[in-house]
Amino acid sequence: MKKSILISIALMFVMTISKAQTPMQLTGNDCNGNPHDLFADLDAGKAVVIFFFMPSCGTCPPPAQKVQAMANNVMLTYPGMVTGYAMPFNNTTTCAATSSWVTTSGVPFYAPYSTGATQVANYGGFGMPTVVLLGGAAPNRRVMFSTQSFATSDTTIMRDSILALFNATSIDDLPIGVNAFSVFPNPASENISINIDLKGTSNLLIDVTDITGKQVAIISDEIQNGIITKQFNTTALPNGNYFIRIHVNGKTAIQKLILKH
Secondary structure, eight states: OHHHHHHHHHHHHHHHHTSOOSOOOOEEEOTTSOEEEHHHHHHTTOEEEEEEEOTTOTTSHHHHHHHHHHHHHHTTTSTTOEEEEEEESSSOOOHHHHHHHHHHTTOTTEEEOSOOHHHHHHTTOOOSSEEEEEEOOTTOOEEEEEESSOOTTHHHHHHHHHHHHHBOSSGGGSOTTEEEEEEESSSBSSEEEEEEEESSOEEEEEEEEETTSOEEEEEEEEEEOSEEEEEEEOTTSOSEEEEEEEEETTEEEEEEEEEOO
16 A cells, blocks of 8 residues: 555656646736736747745745846846746635735745646646746747756856847857848937848748837738848837847847937
């Protein structure tokens, strides 16, 4: 009997850690009443951190703070492009308890939720804490990093994964079908020139998003080949930070654009 119980526990453990490591959609309002759509965030080019915690876990706040500091540092260069959710490992924690945990832990980066049992199971089970990093637009949404045993060095891994997702300034970071991608001038006051060198014939979408990830303009959406130069007049957009995105056969590259009219 004891052996059977141990075997059952072992099987449960194997099933837990072998859960599909793919993002799970999350929509609706958080405990502060703010609406969220996880897949929309990913499709807008954002990175999403989900931090699963237990309210009584004394070791959970420090990792949450370290991840928050890392995300805030990344957003100095990529404003608004990293989103965080704080979720309990169960479905019995109240919004008041989660919101209190976020406040007392000093981690306002995270949007508080009152339920998380289904989500944490999807990402492999609960640890002390479980931390998940998601990225990539459809059809390539993916889990870029996850752990059930957080270490300080994990923030470096997460940072590098996020920067690799965002930063398309080097050849190694560009989508496979792209040789080069640049935006000039930057900062810009009026017209910009977007230069792309495609390796072959590709479906190419060029668009502009604001710092929240909202699409504010579509510059081009057509089949292209070789070296392409597109002009875009920015005068209709207010001063601030934007992102020029190119989508090539399901892959995305991003260049930050600063407007100063």
